[in-house]
Amino acid sequence: MAEKRQDRLAEYRGKRDAGRTPEPVPDERDLPHGDDDTFVIQEHHASSLHWDLRLERDGVLVSWALPKGVPWSPKTNHLAVHTEDHPLEYAAFEGEIPADEYGGGEVYIWDRGTYETRKWTDREVKAVFHGSRVTGLYALFRTRGKNWMIHRMDPPADPDAEPLPERVRPMLPQERARLPRDEEHYGFEFAWGGRRLLAYVEGGRTRFTDGRGREARSPAGLGGPLGESLGARRVVLDGELASVEGQETYLVFDLLHLDGHPLLDVPYEERRERLGDLGLAGPRWQTAPWYPGEGRAVRDTAKERGLRGVVAKRLDSPYEPGERSGAWRLLKL
Structure with missing residues (x-):
């Protein structure tokens, strides 16, 4: 997350062949700059289903892979694996990445909207999300290496929601x-x-x-x-x-x-x-x-x-x- 500006997408480009994947693969150039307030969550049916959280920051989408998605309750933290920065164009991407390419599988936009930054360091990010599915204050904090955790800081968006039961005996x-x-x-x-x-x-x-x-x-x-x-x-x-x-x-x-x-x-x-x-x-x-x-x-x-x-x-x-x-x-x- 502290790479030089001109190298922010080098890892992204190095993992993809623009002639084989429908993903946007921009040439090396000056990065575009928005308002640092766009987020997208993509449901990614790769070798293992996960959700990719991407936050616009300094001309790129800073990205985490969430194997279990976004936690709905502050009682449960979910793993968030920090991945390479993506280009801003990726916020609109949906499609099928070929099976033999990096991240092969179907990609769907699961949620998108705007966010407000409350804190942003190399070890912790706090943001308020305004999406159609995800709303409220969340924190991402680094644990070790590329492993982070994502935590909901607000009460559950649905206060009446209950966790899945451990077991139900059949009728x-x-x-x-x-x-x-x-x-x-x-x-x-x-x-x-x-x-x-x-x-x-x-x-x-x-x-x-x-x-x-x-x-x-x-x-x-x-x-x-x-x-x-x-x-x-x-x-x-x-x-x-x-x-x-x-x-x-x-x-x-x-x-x-x-x-x-x-x-x-x-x-x-x-x-x-x-x-x-x-x-x-x-x-x-x-x-x-x-x-x-x-x-x-x-x-x-x-x-x-x-x-x-x-x-x-x-x-x-x-x-x-x-x-x-x-x-x-x-x-x-």
């Missing part, structure tokens, strides 16, 4: 011999006969617990890609790992926590709608289908497909952790 259905008579009050799902897994996703990373609420190993090819697909969202998902057309797939059928807010007391129908809004669809995961009021049709289709059975869930039912509840009914076939 279980009661077995019944028949479908409910009042089908219009239920949503119906296939019972796939898979392994129950709850997924806890934060900062693009995923961990799992099993049907008893115990820590579970991440299935191959699932945890990392699932976390990356959700980006900065903070969620707890409930589902099962089952075979679908010969492919082991994580079928998600419930949403228990969303961006700092528990959904256990929210009716099943609304949880299902919010789950659908997440757009979960990947090579190893998808939102499990559900059919409000269509019990007989779901039962007949399950029989044709040779599935384990049908689960009927009351549309107005909350999520009852660890309970075998009559609000959920399993009809075995």
Whole structure:
């Protein structure tokens, strides 16, 4: 951060081939100068998902890579790895860096806006951010080498936000011999006969617990890609790992926590709608289908497909952790 002015972008240019990457690679020249008040945060799907924080300073974008993104609460600090300065033009960059180039992967603008400098030294930066997603006072402080930490100094922007729970014991259905008579009050799902897994996703990373609420190993090819697909969202998902057309797939059928807010007391129908809004669809995961009021049709289709059975869930039912509840009914076939 204390390099000579004319050399500020030498490291940046040295890592990039202007003929191969769509990134801006300016020639060596006098640096442009703005008002030192622009910031951008780019979501970078490189070999490991991270977020790049860039602050305009003396004609360049001083940059840090945040493996877990920006902390939403002052109770948690996140690692910030200081990287090379970037040109000011990079504040508008979105696109795909070729896989064999430095930083290969998709880059999206996650947030941008202006900031006010409260302090700027070689070891500490304090700034007030005015973005669409990130607002408030933050501090970046150096720990060792290129490693810094980023800390939120203001109270949480959402004072009602809660951290992800360490674990949730899954809700279980009661077995019944028949479908409910009042089908219009239920949503119906296939019972796939898979392994129950709850997924806890934060900062693009995923961990799992099993049907008893115990820590579970991440299935191959699932945890990392699932976390990356959700980006900065903070969620707890409930589902099962089952075979679908010969492919082991994580079928998600419930949403228990969303961006700092528990959904256990929210009716099943609304949880299902919010789950659908997440757009979960990947090579190893998808939102499990559900059919409000269509019990007989779901039962007949399950029989044709040779599935384990049908689960009927009351549309107005909350999520009852660890309970075998009559609000959920399993009809075995």
